[in-house]
Amino acid sequence: MRVRELVEGFNLKVIAGELGLDREVKGGYCGDLLSDVMAKAPVGCIWMTVQGHLNIVAVAVLREMAAIVITGGREPDVETVQKADQEQLPVLTSPFSAFELAGRLYALGVGAGRTP
Amino acid sequence: MSTGKPDVLREFKTDLHIHTCLSPCGDWEMSPRNIIQSCRDAALDLIAICDHNTSENTGAVRREGERHGICVLPGLEICSKEEVHILAIFEELEHALAMQEWVYGGLEGQNQPEVFGYQIVANEDNEVLGENPRLLIGATRHGLGDIVRQTHALNGLSLSSHVDRPVNGIINQLGFIPPDLMLDGVEISYRIALHQARSALPEIGDRPCITSSDAHFLKDIGRAYTILRMAAPTLSEIGLALRGEGGRRIVT
Numbered sequence: 001m002r003v004r005e006l007v008e009g010f011n012l013k014v015i016a017g018e019l020g021l022d023r024e025v026k027g028g029y030c031g032d033l034l035s036d037v038m039a040k041a042p043v044g045c046i047w048m049t050v051q052g053h054l055n056i057v058a059v060a061v062l063r064e065m066a067a068i069v070i071t072g073g074r075e076p077d078v079e080t081v082q083k084a085d086q087e088q089l090p091v092l093t094s095p096f097s098a099f100e101l102a103g104r105l106y107a108l109g110v111g112a113g114r115t116p
Numbered sequence: 117m118s119t120g121k122p123d124v125l126r127e128f129k130t131d132l133h134i135h136t137c138l139s140p141c142g143d144w145e146m147s148p149r150n151i152i153q154s155c156r157d158a159a160l161d162l163i164a165i166c167d168h169n170t171s172e173n174t175g176a177v178r179r180e181g182e183r184h185g186i187c188v189l190p191g192l193e194i195c196s197k198e199e200v201h202i203l204a205i206f207e208e209l210e211h212a213l214a215m216q217e218w219v220y221g222g223l224e225g226q227n228q229p230e231v232f233g234y235q236i237v238a239n240e241d242n243e244v245l246g247e248n249p250r251l252l253i254g255a256t257r258h259g260l261g262d263i264v265r266q267t268h269a270l271n272g273l274s275l276s277s278h279v280d281r282p283v284n285g286i287i288n289q290l291g292f293i294p295p296d297l298m299l300d301g302v303e304i305s306y307r308i309a310l311h312q313a314r315s316a317l318p319e320i321g322d323r324p325c326i327t328s329s330d331a332h333f334l335k336d337i338g339r340a341y342t343i344l345r346m347a348a349p350t351l352s353e354i355g356l357a358l359r360g361e362g363g364r365r366i367v368t
Contacts (some may be wrong), residue, residue, distance in 0.1 A: 010331055032199075034291030051260065053198050056292040 001110065003067045003090050006046065006049050010104065014071060015076060016029045016084035023066040023090065027111040030098040041065065046110065048098035052076035056092075058116040065089070070097045075109040120164045123277030123347040125361070125363055130354075131155070132205060133277065133303060133328035136173040139310055140233035140253045143333045148176040149242045150334055155186050158338030162286040162349040164205045166191040169219050171212040172237050178209065180240035187349035192220055193277055194263050195255045201268050201284040202260065202275035203303065204267040207351035218266055228251045235316060260286075264298050274298070278305040278330060280317055301358045303328055306340035306351040325346040326357035326366060343367040 004021040007014060013104055014021070022096055027045030031037040032051050041063045048069045049056060059082055060068050067090035070076055076084075076091055084091040094101055125176045134151060136275075155163055165188060174190035182187035190212035191205035206212040206279040207308040226249055237250040242353055257264075267274040274288045276293065279302045286293055293302070301324035301344070304313045314320050326342040346353035346364045356364040 034290055035288045038291045051198060051290075052294075053290055053294070055292065055294055060289050077261070079261075 001108075003046070003092075006067075006105070006110075007092060010094065010096075011110075012094050013093045014083040015070075015093055017067070017088050017090040020088040020090045023103065024066050025066045025110055027114060028102055028105050030102055038062060040093070042111075044104070048101055050098070052080055054079045054083055056080060057087060057089060060089055061087055067092060067106075069094055069101060071096060071101055095098070119368040120312045122147070123362070125345050125347055125368055126127070128161040128185075128344050128346055128349050129159055129341050130326075130344050130349075131160050131164045131328050131331075132189070132275070132326065132354075133164050133166050134337065135193075136165060136177065137234070137236040137238060138170055138173045138248060138252070139167040139332065140229070140235050141225060141332055142167065142233075144234065144236070144300040145334050146321050146332070147182045147238050147242045148173060148240045151177055152180045152184055152186055152188075152336040154334045156184055158341070159343060162187045162189070162344075164189040164191040164203070165204065165334060167211070168193050168257060169195060169223055169254070170235075170248060170250070171209075171216040171250055172248060175209050176238060177185055177239045183240075188331070189351060191272075192216060192218050193218060194258070194337070195284065196253055197257055198253050198260055198264055198289050199284055200260055200286045200289045202263055202274045202286075203277055204274040205351065205354075206270060207213045211272060213360075215266065215270050215272065219256055219258070220250065222256040223250060223252075223254060224257075226253050227251050228254070244356060252261070260294070260297060268298065270294065270324045271351075273300040273351060273358070275300055275326070278303055279320065280304050280308050280313075283360070287317065292319050293321070293323070298325060300355065301326060305330060310366075321357075324360075324366065
């Protein structure tokens with residue numbers, strides 16, 4: 001599944017990194033402690049977080065993520081948007097909480113069958 | 117300095133992170149008078165009062181400190197929207213209070229004392245003046261970068277709190293210290309010896325590093341401190357010591 005399909009299917013707003021929308025989504029991760037996400041997020045995942053700090057772009061690049069979704073109606077910082085555009089990393093927003101969005105993604109098969 | 121004579125430098129036993137009874141998690145016993153008595157017992161020369169998202173008790177502690185020869189700087193421990201704790205320390209009370217107004221502008225919610233703890237505004241005679249109704253334990257809407265910029269605009273020093281800690285420490289919250297964040301230094305908790313900080317936490321890099329008690333209880337005062345070699349117990353001298361300029365430095 002491509003990031004673009006999830007954007008359309010879940011009405012996600014593309015804030016940055018539009019050039020990366022054809023990246024393949026291979027899994028999912030939720031977390032707001034970036035130290036935890038840096039250590040554990042699977043490669044190719046779509047990451048749901050409430051953090052909007054510039055550091056999320058570095059973490060996503062490090063873990064070779066497909067995209068970031070900032071949940072709960074929050075917005076990324078201006079520098080985050082600029083950096084994500086440079087990296088062609090999709091940064092998306094959703095009014096849903098990470099729990100609600102992750103549940104819907106999992107039901108679609110994103111990340112299903114993975115063991116911790 | 118204008119006379120051309122070299123400054124007389126001496127060592128100041130310094131603790132730049134002490135809470136009062138105004139912090140919801142600060143003990144009732146942390147009154148201005150009691151804090152200064154404990155600082156005298158611990159032979160501290162210089163302290164900063166940094167309550168969560170407020171500076172309302174700093175004037176009282178400073179006045180009490182003046183009676184007993186302890187220099188007190190007014191500050192705050194601000195919780196950023198990333199839920200990172202960061203110290204803002206000032207020389208002038210009016211600058212700390214201006215910072216406080218800016219912080220209050222980004223702080224929502226009302227305290228529930230029975231859940232989070234009482235927030236006591238007190239004077240230097242140990243009298244209760246009132247309770248602060250704000251949710252001081254909460255996170256502000258201000259991002260880290262904006263907090264550092266605002267602190268500097270008010271001539272303050274900006275230090276990232278307890279960077280070794282899992283709760284509200286910058287490394288745990290953000291994975292690493294943002295390289296463009298214009299911090300004046302970082303603080304480690306009493307759990308790590310200052311001389312071991314850089315090896316224990318390579319993320320600190322070459323940033324100036326101090327340690328403080330982060331005291332919430334009287335018994336905590338003195339459990340960690342930093343010796344600074346300076347000409348006087350002032351904020352500008354602390355800045356020089358952090359940067360290692362003019363012979364000023366962090367000793368231990």
